Amino acid sequence: MDQRGLVERARKGDHDAFTELARGAATRLERAARLILRDPELARDAVQEALIRAWRDLPGLRDPARFDAWLHRLTVNACLDLTRRRRRRVIEVEIDAIDSPTVSDHAGLLADREVVDAAMRRLDERGRAIVVLHYFLGMPLTDVATTLGIPIGTVKSRLHRALGEMRISVENDATPTSPVPGGQLA
């Protein structure tokens, strides 16, 4: 059965249909949550929360074709909710040095991965959410704006800033840098 059929069945209370939908989406959702939260445990909590809300509120989804976008929204909101509720403790953030890449083409891919990883770590959760929604989940910016409940202009400006911060990291990758002291975020 195609996804639309599963959604329509799940909307009417078919739990088996829902579990099939959820299993099909869970890996993608957890990967997105990990990119946003950078914490596997929190990411699993966020996805659990999103799936529970999805089951509860699925009868309210009017257009089954919007299921994936709707589920992405639930997941991102769960990530940001977790961040908001848990941002009450001092968090020590270790800012790693950015290593210079090796010369060979094969090593270049690995270096890009590490550089982007470090660059993503510098962003806050909202910035990471925008990058993940647009570049990992492939959402158009208008859908990103709707998902996050913010104006398109804000999405553009935040994405612009996020990419700018990431580009700085990429550019700095060309020259060795000294380690940055660990910092604290309240």
Place this chain on the structure above:
Amino acid sequence: MTESTRLERDLPGILGDLSMSPPTESLDDVFARTARMRQRPAWTFPERWIPMADIASRPAIAPRLPWRALGMALIIIALIVGAAVAFVASQRTRLPEPFGPAANGLIPYVSDGDIYVGDPVTGAVRLVVGGPENDGLPQTSPDGTRISFLREAGAGPGPAPVDLYVVGFDGSGLHKVTTEPIADWRWVSWMPDGRHVALIQSVPSSEPCAETLCQVNQLDLFDASGSKPAERIAAAVGIDSLQFRPPAGDQMLFRALVDGKYGLFTINDDGTNLQTIVPATVPQAVDNSFGSAVYSADGERIFYQHGDADGCCQLWVMNADGTNQHEFLPRGAAWDGSAVVSPDGKLVAYWHNPNDGEPHGISVVSADGTGQPVETGPMLEGTAHWIWSPDSTKILMFPNDTDIGSAYLLDPAGGPWTTVQWGSIGDLDWQRLALAP
């Protein structure tokens, strides 16, 4: 190919590589829970009301009264009561009114899961509630003598359940108000009477639902002393947020969904007299509409976010009865909203977020819409939230997407701003004190 375009070209693949993780093992727990959980039925999307026609059209019949005799009795009683009040008032500390201008007190805030109060003038801070528990959302009572807050009462999955507590401003008299944890709270606020705390939570509906169990928002009024059971306002099912109407404070304004569309409604604080202010006409997809609806300081107008099929939002204003709806101050293609009225009623601080994405400050303009808006505070690329100081001379603002960790104190006239001397999360509140006689 430039370095920047290569980054954007390669980013999807790199992110996919970064996100690789072992298969999820926790879904069985989720499905075990959802299998026991009933879905919210379709007819609650929109939430349904007690039939509006039945409530709104019922006529009020006033009985005949012996006015002359009553008048004499009232005059005598008033003289006695007035003398007693004057005597009592002279013997105790004056307290501020729940609305209107007041003197600035201390600012409650959260740090490391504990409740503090800080003096924005001297920078002095004092711990009010400490301990290993995770506490948050401190809110001062309208009379400035107590603080309500939420304390986590367990763990998920899903939102952590919380209990509602009240404590004296000096840290004395800490007591729990709720008799059992709130599983899914949505909104909390003191009521103007200072004796109750209003709390909106998502709960199983009491309405029978074929095969499934409803989950709807519901309003409960908790006695702040903790000595009485909570009162559920049954007619406010599906309530979204809450504002109290000055100057009496006994009428509540709220947004709700009806037939899949948002509208604005009022109800008395005893659950009677449900009224439609704006019929439900805005599609649910435009979910910022009617958000942040607030009364003017005199309670005669309502500022609110207006959305339509083209999107959201503009800042609109209307009379308190829903008439004369119009855009407050057209300022070009932007997202305008989140109006907060100064306690003295003279100014409105609101969000003017141009669609071009340029950074901007908070806009402040005369509450009657005259004059030019003033932009104040740091230029922000993202969003923020704010409140006025009780004396209307400052705006306490917290950006939603920075790591600064401290709230800003802004000058409504656009002058220099500062930050408070302590770090905190984004919950904002400010103690009201009585004005000097």
